[in-house]
Amino acid sequence: QSALTQPASVSGSPGQSITISCTGTSSDVGGYNYVSWYQQHPGKAPKLMIYDVSNRPSGVSNRFSGSKSGNTASLTISGLQAEDEADYYCSSYTSSSTYVVFGGGTKLTVL
Amino acid sequence: EVQLVESGGGLVKPGGSLRLSCAASGFTFSSYSMNWVRQAPGKGLEWVSSISSSSSYIYYADSVKGRFTISRDNAKNSLYLQMNSLRAEDTAVYYCARGPAHWFDPWGQGTLVTVSS
Numbered sequence: 001q002s003a004l005t006q007p008a009s010v011s012g013s014p015g016q017s018i019t020i021s022c023t024g025t026s027s028d029v030g031g032y033n034y035v036s037w038y039q040q041h042p043g044k045a046p047k048l049m050i051y052d053v054s055n056r057p058s059g060v061s062n063r064f065s066g067s068k069s070g071n072t073a074s075l076t077i078s079g080l081q082a083e084d085e086a087d088y089y090c091s092s093y094t095s096s097s098t099y100v101v102f103g104g105g106t107k108l109t110v111l
Numbered sequence: 112e113v114q115l116v117e118s119g120g121g122l123v124k125p126g127g128s129l130r131l132s133c134a135a136s137g138f139t140f141s142s143y144s145m146n147w148v149r150q151a152p153g154k155g156l157e158w159v160s161s162i163s164s165s166s167s168y169i170y171y172a173d174s175v176k177g178r179f180t181i182s183r184d185n186a187k188n189s190l191y192l193q194m195n196s197l198r199a200e201d202t203a204v205y206y207c208a209r210g211p212a213h214w215f216d217p218w219g220q221g222t223l224v225t226v227s228s
Contacts, residue, residue, distance in 0.1 A: 034213035034214075035213075036213060036214040038156070038215070040156075045206060045217075045218040045220055046215070047216075047217075047218070048210075048215060048216035048217070051213070052213065089155060089156050091158075091213075092213070093212065093213040098172065098173065099158070099170040099172075100146075100161070100170075100212050101158070102156045102157065102158060104155050105155040105156070
């Protein structure tokens with residue numbers, strides 16, 4: 001069981017927007033602005049999409065955005081494209097002995 | 112171009128040992144914390160260990176504490192993971208990744224470790 005809770009799957013049609021949630025506790029997501037999001041295509045290494053809740057690394061499309069409210073962080077993808085179909089993972093720093101926790105991952109299907 | 116290349120994976124029997132390496136290039140290795148993250152077949156990501164730029168701070172997941180040792184050689188731009196007392200549940204692709212742990216970027220291509228008799 002992962003420390004952060006994500007929906008197992010989400011789907012959307014091209015051009016639509018989707019949001020993936022990531023729920024933790026006050027010891028991780030809610031306590032620090034240290035949430036990051038990763039995209040992973042099958043057989044490939046993960047890629048950083050969002051760091052520190054809402055910051056986009058250079059080269060990442062502005063269709064990807066992040067936010068946080070309380071103990072829940074969210075990744076929003078607008079203008080869905082076929083290439084966005086992938087697994088998405090959230091991660092957070094935690095004050096527990098675990099230090100870093102990941103969500104279980106969300107499979108995004110572009111219909 | 113920033114690049115991380117892992118090596119050292121393979122098949123090992125339960126109770127055995129393995130040493131993973133990660134060769135870094137394209138950035139000032141000695142300025143960054145480094146990490147190991149693993150992914151069991153068909154499963155999600157699991158953080159394994161982190162080491163600060165000067166090796167002053169080291170952290171481990173509870174699942175590997177006492178069995179794995181992370182280290183680095185800044186002169187050789189290399190990160191290592193010594194894995195002892197390996198178990199079947201350690202079977203995974205092991206990725207090295209640059210970053211302060213609250214973000215990881217970039218990631219290497221990964222190296223597969225299979226623990227089986």
